[in-house]
Amino acid sequence: SHQWRGVIEEYRDLLDIPAGTPSVTLGEGGTPLVRSEWLSGLTDGEVWLKVEGQNPTGSFKDRGMTAAISVAVHEGAKACVCASTGNTSASMAAYAAKAGLTPIVLVPDGKIAAGKLAQALVHGAQVIQVRGNFDDCLKLSRGLADHYPVSLVNSVNPVRLEGQKTAAFEIVDRLGDAPDYHLMPIGNAGNMSAYWLGYRQYADAGKATRKPVLRAFQAEGAAPLVLGRPVEFPETRATAIRIGNPASWELAEAAREQSGGRFAALPDEKILSAQADLARRDGVFVEPASAVGVAGLLAEVEAGESYAGKSVVITVTGHGLKDTITALEFFGDIPQVVVDADIDAAAAAAGLV
Numbered sequence: 001s002h003q004w005r006g007v008i009e010e011y012r013d014l015l016d017i018p019a020g021t022p023s024v025t026l027g028e029g030g031t032p033l034v035r036s037e038w039l040s041g042l043t044d045g046e047v048w049l050k051v052e053g054q055n056p057t058g059s060f061k062d063r064g065m066t067a068a069i070s071v072a073v074h075e076g077a078k079a080c081v082c083a084s085t086g087n088t089s090a091s092m093a094a095y096a097a098k099a100g101l102t103p104i105v106l107v108p109d110g111k112i113a114a115g116k117l118a119q120a121l122v123h124g125a126q127v128i129q130v131r132g133n134f135d136d137c138l139k140l141s142r143g144l145a146d147h148y149p150v151s152l153v154n155s156v157n158p159v160r161l162e163g164q165k166t167a168a169f170e171i172v173d174r175l176g177d178a179p180d181y182h183l184m185p186i187g188n189a190g191n192m193s194a195y196w197l198g199y200r201q202y203a204d205a206g207k208a209t210r211k212p213v214l215r216a217f218q219a220e221g222a223a224p225l226v227l228g229r230p231v232e233f234p235e236t237r238a239t240a241i242r243i244g245n246p247a248s249w250e251l252a253e254a255a256r257e258q259s260g261g262r263f264a265a266l267p268d269e270k271i272l273s274a275q276a277d278l279a280r281r282d283g284v285f286v287e288p289a290s291a292v293g294v295a296g297l298l299a300e301v302e303a304g305e306s307y308a309g310k311s312v313v314i315t316v317t318g319h320g321l322k323d324t325i326t327a328l329e330f331f332g333d334i335p336q337v338v339v340d341a342d343i344d345a346a347a348a349a350a351g352l353v
């Protein structure tokens with residue numbers, strides 16, 4: 001048995017990164033594929049959750065960040081910059097800290113979850129809160145990297161996708177082949193693009209006999225890929241995917257088309273109730289944006305789509321502890337019980353008597 005070495009050392013030969021790139025790792029990747037008894041029963045299929053909240057900073061971003069920061073170090077960078085709805089900034093701050101780089105993050109003011117803001121600040125990032133949305137932040141981030149000696153680590157940096165594609169490798173390594181379907185949330189569109197790279201590479205190498213159909217889901221108030229045009233003022237409680245003009249639009253569109261897949265949008269209530277159901281039925285607590293793939297499956301089943309006899313992977317992208325405020329607000333109508341330190345009172349409150 002060996003300790004998991006992080007995605008660069010586990011998959012170095014399959015990654016298009018410069019020879020001699022060091023591995024700045026926090027042990028990312030190797031995340032569990034958890035069978036959903038609930039969704040398997042509901043669909044009469046085999047539904048697996050790829051639980052990316054188990055990564056070191058609590059989201060899938062760590063896969064791409066180990067690659068981006070390692071290459072930045074290899075190229076002699078001293079500082080790095082990203083725009084973020086929260087998770088990328090948390091991840092970049094951690095990997096930059098480990099590598100000794102100065103992290104600069106641009107986030108939409110007041111619109112990122114508290115846990116993510118805390119991560120970026122505690123890891124020592126220069127956090128710049130921008131009066132604007134993610135799309136404005138991304139323009140600034142690209143501009144800073146163009147004009148100053150800072151390395152851009154948003155997913156427009158192709159090295160990010162090299163790291164993130166390892167999630168597809170892990171799924172095939174575990175299941176023995178690609179699933180029939182792969183569902184996920186989509187925001188800036190890097191992750192879907194990366195999965196497609198990974199699945200194609202494994203199929204080309206003969207490590208999988210097929211590639212999955214990709215289905216990616218947005219929030220209704222931030223659904224440019226569904227509408228086919230940018231959204232100027234994106235709005236959703238799922239702040240991680242509050243994005244109106246995804247940077248990897250063309251790559252994701254190609255992945256959708258080549259895989260025979262589709263994009264669809266869901267209202268926030270369905271996203272939040274999928275988050276609650278996943279926590280209560282499967283024991284997996286994810287942040288709102290991370291429940292969007294599950295909400296998508298539920299909506300499709302409701303609309304009569306069949307997944308019977310099929311294997312389905314749903315990526316749940318980030319940990320529920322990232323955003324406890326939204327979770328507690330959603331459950332705000334459930335009274336919280338307070339009793340004296342007394343066994344009879346506790347037993348009564350617990351419904352045991």
Ligand code: F0G
Pocket residue numbers: 059061083084085086087088089155185186187188189190191192240241287289290317318
């Ligand atoms: N789920 C979570 C939890 C995310 O944080 C993101 C993106 C996505 C899904 C969508 O992935 O952008 O590759 O299509 N978060 C970015 C960030 C934008 O800044 O953390 P995508």
